[in-house]
Amino acid sequence: MxxxxxxxxxxxxxxxxxxxxxxxxxxxxxxxxxxxxxxxxxxxxxxxAGGMKARSAVAMLRGAHARGELHAGATVVESTSGTLGVGLAFAGQALGHPVILVGDAELEPSIRQLLRSYGARLELVDQPAAEGGWQAARLARLRELLDDRPGAYWPDQYNNPxxxxxxxxxxxxxxxxxxxxxxxxxxxxxxxxxxxxxxxxxxxxxxxxxxxxxxxxxxxxxxxxxxxxxxxxxxxxxxxxxxxxxxxxxxxxxxxxxxxxxxxxxxxxxxxxxxxxxxxxxxxxxxxxxxxxxxxxxxxxxxxxxxxxxxxxxxxxxxxxxxxxxxxxxxxxxxxxxxxxxxxxxxxxxxxxxxxxxx
Missing domain, CATH: 3.40.50.1100 (Rossmann fold)
Incomplete structure (x- = not known):
């Protein structure tokens, strides 16, 4: 067989x-x-397609390509409360990048299923940080993932022009x-x-x-x-x-x-x-x-x-x-x-x- x-x-x-x-x-x-x-x-x-944040997701990945920060086929890692995650799943499919998304325990079950169905890998943190709440906890996990994946790219949606x-x-x-x-x-x-x-x-x-x-x-x-x-x-x-x-x-x-x-x-x-x-x-x-x-x-x-x-x-x-x-x-x-x-x-x-x- x-x-x-x-x-x-x-x-x-x-x-x-x-x-x-x-x-x-x-x-x-x-x-x-x-x-x-x-x-x-x-x-x-x-x-x-991909919702509002697909616009920014495609722009961030294209900008990183143009600057040489994101190489063909490299993994994209980002923190999300859901909406950008859908946009990045769209951008990852369109531009050819595996996507890892860091969410948290409050992410709705339906959006978890949707993100995984779109081919994204989903990592969830289970406790908010003492300072900065869920966002800070997600970013801490994101940095761990980046350290383990040389060549992976973080769009940093919060600070990326x-x-x-x-x-x-x-x-x-x-x-x-x-x-x-x-x-x-x-x-x-x-x-x-x-x-x-x-x-x-x-x-x-x-x-x-x-x-x-x-x-x-x-x-x-x-x-x-x-x-x-x-x-x-x-x-x-x-x-x-x-x-x-x-x-x-x-x-x-x-x-x-x-x-x-x-x-x-x-x-x-x-x-x-x-x-x-x-x-x-x-x-x-x-x-x-x-x-x-x-x-x-x-x-x-x-x-x-x-x-x-x-x-x-x-x-x-x-x-x-x-x-x-x-x-x-x-x-x-x-x-x-x-x-x-x-x-x-x-x-x-x-x-x-x-x-x-x-x-």
Missing amino acids: TAPALLPAVQPANPDLLPLLGRTPLARISTPLPHPHPGFWAKLECLG DNAAGYLSMAQELIGDLDHLDVLVCSVGTGGHSAGLVEPLRRRWPHLQVIGVDSVGSAIFGQPARPRLMRGLGSSIHPRNVAYPLFDEVHWVGPAEAVDSARRLAKGCFVSGGWSTGAVALVAAWAARTQAGAVVATVFPDGPHRYLGTVYDDDYCRAHGLEPANAALRPIEIPYPNAVEVSGWARCRTVVDPLEVRG
């Missing part, structure tokens, strides 16, 4: 995938969130789809898509206002870091890709508000997503309502499917106090980022780099 053929040790490149990247539709959203509003535009990145460069195509798509834009609402995690969008959009519309959306419990904009239910939004560390001078204001959104918003979207206009989508939709609706006549746009980073056991699970939401009655209807305003530790939707019109303030 002939022995079964072994899978190739090297991931073969499939460049035919690359034309599937981007070119996502722009939807008009007018569902009350929770109040009526004139409507805003949402870029539906869930309908692009190619992360932002990957969103130039999205900016060009928005410019092609919109005659005018007054307000851009961006979720902030690694800082990549906000940094990549704002500069080209401001060259087109110099007076563009930019609102950052962070998670309650995130350290990015100067609030104290603490454990967070929301995944893919916020950070316990300070990514250097966050371009603080680009933001006119920041909103922190809590999980109850994000869940309420995401569920209202699902029921009211069929288009929805997870924590980040709920959070940016809430703030975009607020901007459209409070700035008469303004053209407002945002990006829905992913769809609802990985959140069926959290955002869209009634038992989960009850267990974590995420009922609609606990969702703020409007933001409180604080004068500067560390004036008070916020526990729900809050707004601040003073944006600073917390590391520079400390210095």
